Amino acid sequence: MENIVFLILRRMRQPLLTLLLVYAISILGLTLIPGRDADGNVWYMTFFHAFYFVSYMATTIGFGEIPYAFSDAQRLWVSLALYASVIAWIYAFGTILALVQDRVFQEAIAENRFARRIRRMREPFHLVCGYGETGTALVKSLTGRGQHVVVIDIDATRTNIIQLQDLREFVPALHGDAAITRHLQEAGLQHPCCAGVVALTDSNEVNLKIALTAKLLNPKIKVICRADSHDVEANMASFGTDYIVDPFDTFAGQLAVALQAPCLHLLQRWLTGREGSSLSEPVYPPQDSHWIVCGYGRFGKAICARLKNEGIRVVVVEAKPELAGRPAEDFVAGRGTEANTLQEAGVEHAAGLVAGTDNDANNLSIVMTARALNPELFVVVRQNQNDNHDIIAAVDADMVMHPSAIIADKIRVLLATPMLYEFMSLALYQEDSWACELASRVTALVREEVPTIREWLLVPGENGVLHEFLSHGGAFAVRDLLRDPWQREDGLNAIVLLVRRRNDRILLPDPDTALKSGDRLLLCGDRTAFTRMHWTVSHRHTLDYVKTGEDRPQSWIWRAWYRRRRYSG
Amino acid sequence: MNPEKVVFGFFIVLALTLNFGFFVGEIENPEHHHVYELFAVVVVNLIATVLKFGDRSQMGALLLATSLVAILQLIAATLVWAFAMHVNGVGLTPAVTASIVSLSGGAMLANVISVILLIIETVMLRR
Numbered sequence: 001m002e003n004i005v006f007l008i009l010r011r012m013r014q015p016l017l018t019l020l021l022v023y024a025i026s027i028l029g030l031t032l033i034p035g036r037d038a039d040g041n042v043w044y045m046t047f048f049h050a051f052y053f054v055s056y057m058a059t060t061i062g063f064g065e066i067p068y069a070f071s072d073a074q075r076l077w078v079s080l081a082l083y084a085s086v087i088a089w090i091y092a093f094g095t096i097l098a099l100v101q102d103r104v105f106q107e108a109i110a111e112n113r114f115a116r117r118i119r120r121m122r123e124p125f126h127l128v129c130g131y132g133e134t135g136t137a138l139v140k141s142l143t144g145r146g147q148h149v150v151v152i153d154i155d156a157t158r159t160n161i162i163q164l165q166d167l168r169e170f171v172p173a174l175h176g177d178a179a180i181t182r183h184l185q186e187a188g189l190q191h192p193c194c195a196g197v198v199a200l201t202d203s204n205e206v207n208l209k210i211a212l213t214a215k216l217l218n219p220k221i222k223v224i225c226r227a228d229s230h231d232v233e234a235n236m237a238s239f240g241t242d243y244i245v246d247p248f249d250t251f252a253g254q255l256a257v258a259l260q261a262p263c264l265h266l267l268q269r270w271l272t273g274r275e276g277s278s279l280s281e282p283v284y285p286p287q288d289s290h291w292i293v294c295g296y297g298r299f300g301k302a303i304c305a306r307l308k309n310e311g312i313r314v315v316v317v318e319a320k321p322e323l324a325g326r327p328a329e330d331f332v333a334g335r336g337t338e339a340n341t342l343q344e345a346g347v348e349h350a351a352g353l354v355a356g357t358d359n360d361a362n363n364l365s366i367v368m369t370a371r372a373l374n375p376e377l378f379v380v381v382r383q384n385q386n387d388n389h390d391i392i393a394a395v396d397a398d399m400v401m402h403p404s405a406i407i408a409d410k411i412r413v414l415l416a417t418p419m420l421y422e423f424m425s426l427a428l429y430q431e432d433s434w435a436c437e438l439a440s441r442v443t444a445l446v447r448e449e450v451p452t453i454r455e456w457l458l459v460p461g462e463n464g465v466l467h468e469f470l471s472h473g474g475a476f477a478v479r480d481l482l483r484d485p486w487q488r489e490d491g492l493n494a495i496v497l498l499v500r501r502r503n504d505r506i507l508l509p510d511p512d513t514a515l516k517s518g519d520r521l522l523l524c525g526d527r528t529a530f531t532r533m534h535w536t537v538s539h540r541h542t543l544d545y546v547k548t549g550e551d552r553p554q555s556w557i558w559r560a561w562y563r564r565r566r567y568s569g
Numbered sequence: 570m571n572p573e574k575v576v577f578g579f580f581i582v583l584a585l586t587l588n589f590g591f592f593v594g595e596i597e598n599p600e601h602h603h604v605y606e607l608f609a610v611v612v613v614n615l616i617a618t619v620l621k622f623g624d625r626s627q628m629g630a631l632l633l634a635t636s637l638v639a640i641l642q643l644i645a646a647t648l649v650w651a652f653a654m655h656v657n658g659v660g661l662t663p664a665v666t667a668s669i670v671s672l673s674g675g676a677m678l679a680n681v682i683s684v685i686l687l688i689i690e691t692v693m694l695r696r
Contacts, residue, residue: 010623024612031605047608048651335679 004108008489011099015092022088026054033077036067045074058085091477110175111186117172118188123148126415127187127194129178129210130201131158133386134226136165137196141274145416152178152187154201176294180208181213189218196222198411204226209239216545224411228298232482245410247403252302255380255399259285259310259426263435264427270442271420271524272413272498273450279443283398286351287306287312294336294366295357296324299382299401315345337365342373352378356401360388417455419522423498426507428565438495438508442524445493451524456537463537470517476547479511485535485542490547492532494525520531580617581687582633584639585680587613596670598662604650605691610673611643614680621691635683642676 009440030050037043045053049067056063061082070078099105122251123150128135132153138148139162153159153171159173177181178201188194200208207225214223225242227233232245258265268284273280290313293300300316304327307314316327317336334341336355347353353370355363363381370377379396381387392400413420426433442451458467470476484490499513500520506513515521522531535542545551587610594601618636621629646669653665 006623006625012618013622016622017616020612020619022613024608028605028608029609046654047647048655049605 004105004112007105007108008099011095012092015088015095017091019085020082022081023054025059026058026077026085027051029081029256030054030074033071033074035068035071035074043068054081054085057082058089061086072228111131114172114174115186118150118186118191121148121150121188121191121193124193124195125188125191126152126196126198127152127184127189128198128200129153129184129206130199131155131173132140132200132202133404134200134407137404138200138411139171140165140167141412142415143167143171143409144275147416150174150187152176152183154178157357177206179209181217184210185217186211189214194218194221194361196224196415198415199223199225200407200411201226204228206287208232211236212239215239215241222415224414226407241402243411243414245407247401247406248299248302250406250410251299251401252306255285255303256306256310258283258399259287259307259312261432261435263432263439264430267427267435267439267442268424270439271453272409274409274412275450275452276395277450278448279446279450285398289313289349290315290330290346291352291354292317292336292342292347292370293354293356294318294348294363294381295319295355296327297316297356297358299356300324300354301327303356303380312351317341317345335362335366337362339367339369339373342366347373347377350374351375352380354380354382355397356380356382357386360384360392364391364395367397417453417522419455419498419520420453422424422500422505423507426498426505430507432467441495445524445529446526447493448504449526452527452530454523454530456521456523458515458517458521464488465540465543466515466537467517469540469543470515474547476515476543477511478509478515480547481515481536482511483531483536483546485532485546486544492525492529494523494529494533496521496523498522577620578687580613580620581680581683584610584613584617584636585677585684588639588673588677588680592670592674594670597667599661599666602666602670606674607643607647607650607669610676611640611647614639614643614676617683628686632683632686635679635686639676639679639683642672642679645677646670646672 011470025051027047029441030045030053031047032044034042034044053066058081059077065074105498107184126142127150128139131139131151135151135153139151142149146169148169151159151162153173153175154177156175159175162171162173172182173316174187176186176486177200178184189197195208199207201207201210207227211223211225212379214221222242225236225241227236227244227246230246233246236244237463254265254268262282262284266280269280273298291307293303293307294317296316296318300318304314304316308329313330315330315332317332317334318324318327319333319335321331321333325435325465330345332341332345334344335357336342336345347370348520353367355366355370357363357366360383363383367379367381371379379395380398380399380401381392381395383392383400383402386402386404434497442464456463458470460467466476471526478496481496482492482494483493496509497507498513498521499509501516501518523533536546537543572663587606591602591606614636617632618633618640621633621636624630624633649665649669653659653661659665
């Protein structure tokens with residue numbers, strides 16, 4: 001605000017001086033020039049009348065000549081003063097209009113407005129640095145869940161686009177360099193409601209700087225970073241960055257899970273899927289023969305390591321081994337886009353193919369050439385650009401690795417339902433048949449769309465009524481929570497996946513498990529189930545009905561009536 | 570020599586000297602205090618105020634504050650004058666003249682502070 005006032009004052013100095021001078025000279029002139037009154041006596045205008053006359057003349061070109069009709073000398077002076085004052089006013093207005101259109105001024109106003117919005121934030125929000133493909137996907141899904149987000153991006157066109165996008169929450173966006181501490185502070189890094197910082201810029205150095213700044217200035221918030229190299233990852237981990245997301249390692253890990261436990265992989269994809277997307281089909285990566293990996297970059301290396309862990313033979317196809325490093329595996333030089341390279345790698349009897357170069361056109365060409373030689377091939381394709389989504393989808397690969405989508409999905413889960421990762425790591429210790437059974441239960445719940453995931457903490461405030469009930473010694477089991485508050489004999493389409501109670505974790509709790517206050521629950525189910533469950537946990541009346549099956553009266557009169565009837569009957 | 574500083578200093582000092590010129594004389598005697606002088610004081614003080622706009626330093630803020638005080642006093646004085654001359658028509662009686670002149674005296678004090686500040690700033694600058 002201060003800035004704007006000073007800018008206006010500084011710019012208005014010249015026009016105001018001009019106005020002042022024009023007014024002063026006009027007034028002085030009018031008091032000096034003699035006129036004649038109705039009786040022909042000489043009179044001089046006083047300062048009071050002169051000021052009044054000049055004030056209305058300059059703004060409206062006059063209501064007439066007061067207090068007497070002017071003499072010709074006065075009229076001559078007034079016509080000069082009139083033009084001078086009109087010009088002075090035009091000059092002043094022009095300066096103000098130019099100021100309003102001025103870039104510096106507009107930026108000052110925008111920054112001011114942004115800072116005010118941030119100051120007024122009263123609910124937890126996440127600060128997202130970088131609004132590229134990943135940032136866009138992340139902000140869309142976070143706001144879709146009703147979470148608040150603040151965005152910084154170095155590109156003004158990207159921050160302007162936010163207001164045009166149809167997001168469910170208002171997202172304040174700052175145009176600025178996130179590597180500069182002041183910008184992070186303006187965006188609310190030290191705001192008491194700031195819950196986390198997500199660094200998603202294209203540059204590893206900037207992400208590193210953001211993580212470092214966040215950890216130093218506000219050590220208690222969650223910091224999530226994107227990192228594309230192991231070097232930077234180690235650096236970020238060294239000062240306690242909470243989560244570091246490497247899309248290549250993440251995907252390779254998913255592939256390994258798919259190889260070991262296809263059902264668990266399916267379950268993972270369903271539970272972490274974006275709300276509203278449809279349930280995906282299971283994939284069964286074959287292991288009966290060798291795999292071909294085209295492109296030995298960061299992605300290829302991560303995949304090779306995982307495949308070798310599974311005991312699968314890998315043949316690497318790489319055009320520039322001198323840049324990428326010569327792999328220890330079987331190796332064929334070439335791009336993989338030509339038939340002879342692929343034949344040399346043994347594509348006819350290979351089980352799987354990974355098209356993992358950083359060029360989408362080459363990846364597609366590899367897949368199509370390989371498919372022509374071996375139609376049975378299991379194909380994994382890497383998608384680098386968001387725009388290529390349609391053509392990548394058209395080749396119908398068994399698995400698609402899209403770095404931005406992988407990062408966005410992972411961070412969305414980390415910010416919204418971090419317990420899901422706990423659940424996944426516990427699930428890794430289970431047999432695949434366990435996962436298959438759970439997957440079929442989930443399909444029964446939701447049919448086509450991916451299930452909705454919610455994390456509930458039984459503390460005062462959030463699910464206040466249930467918490468109050470529990471802390472007064474009420475018994476409430478998982479079974480009761482999953483009853484339909486409209487018809488308690490029916491169950492809701494929901495499953496409690498995990499209960500965390502201090503250091504204990506109860507995976508898929510038994511229906512009779514009693515809930516305690518302070519528990520943290522991870523639930524999955526369809527959307528209506530959560531709307532109804534919300535009634536149970538936030539209305540005492542509904543809770544009583546769900547618990548006992550009795551529809552107890554609420555008000556004093558009806559309660560008294562009810563008691564009397566019970567005693568007499 | 571900075572021409573901006575010359576203009577700046579000129580108007581601040583002129584505001585004080587004109588103000589003094591209007592103020593001196595017998596406080597009740599309208600013969601000693603001409604209305605044209607009051608007009609000049611008001612105009613020059615307004616100019617001095619506008620010149621002080623937009624300076625973000627501590628000294629600049631203080632200079633602007635003294636000018637605003639002076640303007641406030643002078644406008645009060647002109648209002649008294651306009652009221653006496655035109656609204657109730659009592660004219661420049663000794664009581665009215667005394668109140669106009671004493672209000673301008675207050676403005677002069679503010680102008681004196683303004684000039685002192687200007688001198689302090691110049692001395693501290695040593696350039």
